[in-house]
Amino acid sequence: MLKRLALALALLAATAPGARAGPLVADLSEHLVAITTGFTGAKVLLFGATDGDGKVVVVVQGPRETITVRRKERVAGVWANRDAVTFDKALSFYQVMASEEMDEWLPLALREQQQIGVEYLAFKPRGEVGPAMASDFHEALIRNKQRLGHYDVLEGKVSIIGDRLFRTDVYFPANVPTGIYTVEVFLVKDGEIKSAQKTPLLISKTGFEAEVFRMAHEFSALYGIAALIIAVAAGLMANAVFRKR
Amino acid sequence: MHIYLPIAELSVNVFVVLGLGAGVGMLSGIFGVGGGFLMTPLLIFLGVTPPVAVGTEANQIVAASVSGVLAHWRRGNVDFKMGAVLLIGGIVGSTFGVWLFSVLRELGQIDLVIRLSYVIFLGAVGAMMMVESLRALRRSRTQAGRGKLHQHNFLHGLPFKMRFRKSKLYISALLPLMVGVVVGVLAAIMGVGGGFIMVPAMIYLLGMPTTVVVGTSLFQIIFVTANATFLQATFNQTVDVVLAFLLLVGGVIGAQLGTTLGARLKGEQLRSLLALIVLAVCGKMAFDLLATPLDVYSITLAGGH
Numbered sequence: 001m002l003k004r005l006a007l008a009l010a011l012l013a014a015t016a017p018g019a020r021a022g023p024l025v026a027d028l029s030e031h032l033v034a035i036t037t038g039f040t041g042a043k044v045l046l047f048g049a050t051d052g053d054g055k056v057v058v059v060v061q062g063p064r065e066t067i068t069v070r071r072k073e074r075v076a077g078v079w080a081n082r083d084a085v086t087f088d089k090a091l092s093f094y095q096v097m098a099s100e101e102m103d104e105w106l107p108l109a110l111r112e113q114q115q116i117g118v119e120y121l122a123f124k125p126r127g128e129v130g131p132a133m134a135s136d137f138h139e140a141l142i143r144n145k146q147r148l149g150h151y152d153v154l155e156g157k158v159s160i161i162g163d164r165l166f167r168t169d170v171y172f173p174a175n176v177p178t179g180i181y182t183v184e185v186f187l188v189k190d191g192e193i194k195s196a197q198k199t200p201l202l203i204s205k206t207g208f209e210a211e212v213f214r215m216a217h218e219f220s221a222l223y224g225i226a227a228l229i230i231a232v233a234a235g236l237m238a239n240a241v242f243r244k245r
Numbered sequence: 246m247h248i249y250l251p252i253a254e255l256s257v258n259v260f261v262v263l264g265l266g267a268g269v270g271m272l273s274g275i276f277g278v279g280g281g282f283l284m285t286p287l288l289i290f291l292g293v294t295p296p297v298a299v300g301t302e303a304n305q306i307v308a309a310s311v312s313g314v315l316a317h318w319r320r321g322n323v324d325f326k327m328g329a330v331l332l333i334g335g336i337v338g339s340t341f342g343v344w345l346f347s348v349l350r351e352l353g354q355i356d357l358v359i360r361l362s363y364v365i366f367l368g369a370v371g372a373m374m375m376v377e378s379l380r381a382l383r384r385s386r387t388q389a390g391r392g393k394l395h396q397h398n399f400l401h402g403l404p405f406k407m408r409f410r411k412s413k414l415y416i417s418a419l420l421p422l423m424v425g426v427v428v429g430v431l432a433a434i435m436g437v438g439g440g441f442i443m444v445p446a447m448i449y450l451l452g453m454p455t456t457v458v459v460g461t462s463l464f465q466i467i468f469v470t471a472n473a474t475f476l477q478a479t480f481n482q483t484v485d486v487v488l489a490f491l492l493l494v495g496g497v498i499g500a501q502l503g504t505t506l507g508a509r510l511k512g513e514q515l516r517s518l519l520a521l522i523v524l525a526v527c528g529k530m531a532f533d534l535l536a537t538p539l540d541v542y543s544i545t546l547a548g549g550h
Binding site for chain 2: 035036037038039040041065066067068069070071072073077078079080081084136137140141143144145147174175205208209210212213216217220221223224225226227228230231232234235236238239241242
């Protein structure tokens, strides 16, 4: 079922306007990353061709999620969470890859407009938060996400072959958030975006892991009972083994 | 070999988890304790979030207690009447504990409360055990005289007196009920069986004979941790069966080794060793609370996904 969904997503992208054979074509080696029992991270190959000169920048975005950032303060000698700011539509995953260092050929206005680079990300806090506090917590969110390996900027990672072809490996760590991702490729020439293409990617738990997770969240009570049955059975079995000795 | 834990959402080495289960299982075999108070912090150190560590550990303790209680039952060392009264308190306490857990999690204070509970209770129990075992070591040399058998205080003036034949006690039912409630709350919040609190309480507060203490506390722990597991799974979705199962397999093997090893060591030595381990875990938790964190900001996903 997941395979079919991923394929449908890919087809949708292929028929979308702007994806026609133009100055830029790109695709992924896979449109589905399955998180199975042995999952330790995944590598997806992004490849494509351009119509000549220009630089390539790739932006990978995960699904949006609600993230709460908390700040610890010393309370009676102990570090405890005090202030908190919630960002409703923060990116769960964000990775930028470029063929060369971007400062030299990607104008700041463009980077700001397209949010290319972690310093250009802008998530809105929930409720009324003062600008200084909002910016502190916003920075903290990005720093924490970078530490998790969810946000990254990798310059010089896109290799260009003979001015026409390009390729890069998109790496997803073991703790990757699940959901529908978009991989956007920009062709930049003379400080302008000449062409862009968006490709979807589905990252999903499959098989046993997905079933367990689904059970736990959709049939929580039943899952709890099942967990208990397993535990009691295991306890009885262990006891039977002990007694034979 | 790595395995992806579906609820903890973490990829871990199978052998590390099995080894952890075996190590803690071995200690519980040697000392006759549940080991929850060690396993939950170790899971947290491993990178499992505190809520998932607590919920999963409750599940594992169910299995460990089932296998433990049967051995005591066969020897007739379970006071079912006392167990039932403790249990009523335990169900009330653990239900309240799981509710409190959800509220604290919402407020972002659950990590702090879990760590603080560990520091306070492990510190107190560890220090008491240390003093006790040192005193016992000294006494074994000097042969001091015995004190009074029972001390009478206000606790014996409470109403609703009940007779517990197996424990040879005639005390107020409120006492074990209260002990049950307190242990139930701790079980839910700390992810422990609560034996390390209940056993001393049964001996010193209730005055139960030591022979029936362990069996009766195990009997109560099964149902209290089962209640906690069920409620954590239902309301917080923090029970990882895959992780629990791996810990369980390791635990069974470890306990087997531990029991034979424990039989070769002396009682007082064992107790002071256990006290040292308890104090070490307490120290680590206290350090985490007091040391300036790497980053004072932290992030959490609201409502999961």
